[in-house]
Amino acid sequence: MADIAEVTQDLPPTAAASRAEEPNTVPRMAKSPSRSGRERRQVCPASQQRLVVVSNRVPVPKDGSNKAGGLTVALEGALKQSGGLWFGWSGETVENPPGEAKMVQSGNITFAVLDLTKQDYDEYYAGFANRALWPVCHYRLDLVQIERHELDGYFRVNHAFAASLALLLRPNDVIWVHDYHFIPLASELRKLGCKNRIGFFLHIPWPPPDVASALPAYGRLLSSFGAYDLVGFHTPQDAENFQQCLTRENIGSSVGPGEHQIDSHRMRIGAFPVGIDIDTFGKMAAAAEDNALVRRTLTSLGNRDLIIGVDRLDYSKGLKQRIEAFSCFIKSNPDFRNRVTYIQITPKSRSDVPEYQQMQREIAEQAGWTNGSLGEVDWTPVRYVNRTVGHSALAGLYRMSRIGLVTPLRDGMNLVAKEFVAAQRPEDPGVLILSRFAGAAHELDCAILVNPYDTEACGAAIARALQMPIEERRERWATMMERLRSNTVQAWCQGFLASLRSVSVESTGLFIEHDTRTNWSVPPETPSP
Ligand code: ADQ
Numbered sequence: 001m002a003d004i005a006e007v008t009q010d011l012p013p014t015a016a017a018s019r020a021e022e023p024n025t026v027p028r029m030a031k032s033p034s035r036s037g038r039e040r041r042q043v044c045p046a047s048q049q050r051l052v053v054v055s056n057r058v059p060v061p062k063d064g065s066n067k068a069g070g071l072t073v074a075l076e077g078a079l080k081q082s083g084g085l086w087f088g089w090s091g092e093t094v095e096n097p098p099g100e101a102k103m104v105q106s107g108n109i110t111f112a113v114l115d116l117t118k119q120d121y122d123e124y125y126a127g128f129a130n131r132a133l134w135p136v137c138h139y140r141l142d143l144v145q146i147e148r149h150e151l152d153g154y155f156r157v158n159h160a161f162a163a164s165l166a167l168l169l170r171p172n173d174v175i176w177v178h179d180y181h182f183i184p185l186a187s188e189l190r191k192l193g194c195k196n197r198i199g200f201f202l203h204i205p206w207p208p209p210d211v212a213s214a215l216p217a218y219g220r221l222l223s224s225f226g227a228y229d230l231v232g233f234h235t236p237q238d239a240e241n242f243q244q245c246l247t248r249e250n251i252g253s254s255v256g257p258g259e260h261q262i263d264s265h266r267m268r269i270g271a272f273p274v275g276i277d278i279d280t281f282g283k284m285a286a287a288a289e290d291n292a293l294v295r296r297t298l299t300s301l302g303n304r305d306l307i308i309g310v311d312r313l314d315y316s317k318g319l320k321q322r323i324e325a326f327s328c329f330i331k332s333n334p335d336f337r338n339r340v341t342y343i344q345i346t347p348k349s350r351s352d353v354p355e356y357q358q359m360q361r362e363i364a365e366q367a368g369w370t371n372g373s374l375g376e377v378d379w380t381p382v383r384y385v386n387r388t389v390g391h392s393a394l395a396g397l398y399r400m401s402r403i404g405l406v407t408p409l410r411d412g413m414n415l416v417a418k419e420f421v422a423a424q425r426p427e428d429p430g431v432l433i434l435s436r437f438a439g440a441a442h443e444l445d446c447a448i449l450v451n452p453y454d455t456e457a458c459g460a461a462i463a464r465a466l467q468m469p470i471e472e473r474r475e476r477w478a479t480m481m482e483r484l485r486s487n488t489v490q491a492w493c494q495g496f497l498a499s500l501r502s503v504s505v506e507s508t509g510l511f512i513e514h515d516t517r518t519n520w521s522v523p524p525e526t527p528s529p
Pocket of ligand 1 (some may be wrong): 203204274310311312345346347387388389390391394411412413414415416417419
């Protein structure tokens with residue numbers, strides 16, 4: 001997740017052969033032999049282990065009006081099961097932040113958030129996280145900005161968050177850290193003596209060594225992963241890239257697929273593709289046929305078919321190439337002039353990052369230019385909208401679309417692709433055109449898979465989708481629904497946590513004394529992570 005708040009507002013495919021061996025989502029990791037050869041030992045039953053979720057943004061409930069997306073609902077569900085703590089940034093910048101977290105209690109979940117200074121925000125969030133980690137992980141080395149003070153700010157904020165979280169932890173807590181903002185969090189916690197099980201999930205892609213090594217402090221960042229017990233990615237490809245990075249940098253050694261030994265610590269690495277709650281989403285889409293916005297949109301289309309794109313405004317989403325592909329389609333298929341409308345719903349994001357400001361201008365200009373050159377007095381081919389749309393209306397718009405155009409240049413997963421499929425009418429489903437570089441292509445290989453850089457081929461895919469016979473549409477849709485059903489967001493959450501909880505205590509080294517300063521146990525000697 002780019003940022004939990006961004007995801008939850010109202011909210012390279014592998015070969016077919018290897019996919020056949022791994023039909024769905026369950027992480028495939030080699031079983032690790034107990035290092036000592038003794039039986040594995042749990043500190044206490046899973047039901048008594050409190051879950052601690054850490055993410056950059058935290059969906060703190062406000063006046064009972066917390067509108068949550070699927071990911072948040074799933075994580076909250078997991079937190080409720082044994083009681084939990086959700087820890088992260090408040091979303092606020094202040095001059096003098098208090099060192100302690102602000103706490104909000106809701107049922108058996110505690111939300112604990114910290115404010116940032118403007119300097120922290122600029123260096124950690126807008127700086128290193130979004131101008132170095134984000135572009136490198138999305139293979140955009142041309143957009144990487146390397147500023148030493150931003151790197152320092154990133155580690156400084158991670159240290160401060162770890163110090164604050166340390167005060168809230170209990171010995172049996174299981175900690176689940178989310179996303180690229182917090183890669184070094186576990187190593188900072190370990191330095192403070194934390195011996196709890198700690199898992200990490202990366203919501204964005206992880207590139208191969210030649211790309212990843214463009215990161216400043218690459219070795220330091222990679223080493224810091226070694227403090228986690230489990231590191232999860234959306235796809236086996238990302239997990240493999242990550243393990244290759246460790247091996248190439250001589251950080252520990254692979255002891256089989258999904259297992260990496262670093263000094264005396266064994267880390268698991270696995271693929272845990274995130275899912276969506278398809279039943280809820282499908283019902284919401286059916287109900288949204290009566291939604292006012294959906295009805296107005298339908299009326300405004302006349303008899304034209306709708307092609308829909310829904311993305312945060314981000315260079316990873318391939319919007320420039322997508323508009324170009326639509327333009328190629330119209331130019332090569334003049335019969336479709338005035339018979340289709342492409343609606344691109346794209347709320348702005350990260351507008352304080354310079355690369356995003358420039359991109360926002362360029363895409364708006366391109367949409368205008370395309371309409372100017374292709375449009376008619378009574379036909380606007382591209383409707384480009386910088387708005388957030390309620391999830392229910394969004395579901396209704398997906399349902400009335402003939403094509404879902406999801407063509408990121410690179411994406412960890414892409415939940416829009418899954419939402420589009422879940423929203424379709426079984427008897428008359430629309431067609432998903434999906435980038436082969438989205439993590440979702442791994443499961444949704446019955447979409448029309450495209451190379452988003454090849455705009456002419458994408459244009460041809462649009463023509464093919466519009467002319468696809470109903471039998472083929474139904475067949476493709478049914479296969480994709482089966483895949484989505486076998487991997488819901490709840491299953492993702494449970495699968496990751498089950499894997500983390502099964503890490504042997506011996507491999508985390510939980511042989512410890514109790515420290516009264518923090519609320520957890522520490523070893524006699526603080527190990528280096
Ligand atoms: P994102 O990059 O934000 O997430 P994505 O997976 O597509 O991308 O999720 C976007 C979510 O926001 C979807 O639920 C979508 O419905 C919603 N959304 C998008 N545009 C909207 C709009 N205009 N109005 C309302 N809602 C809108 C990051 C990674 C992804 C990964 C997710 C989850 O970049 O690769 O899939 O985290 O792990």
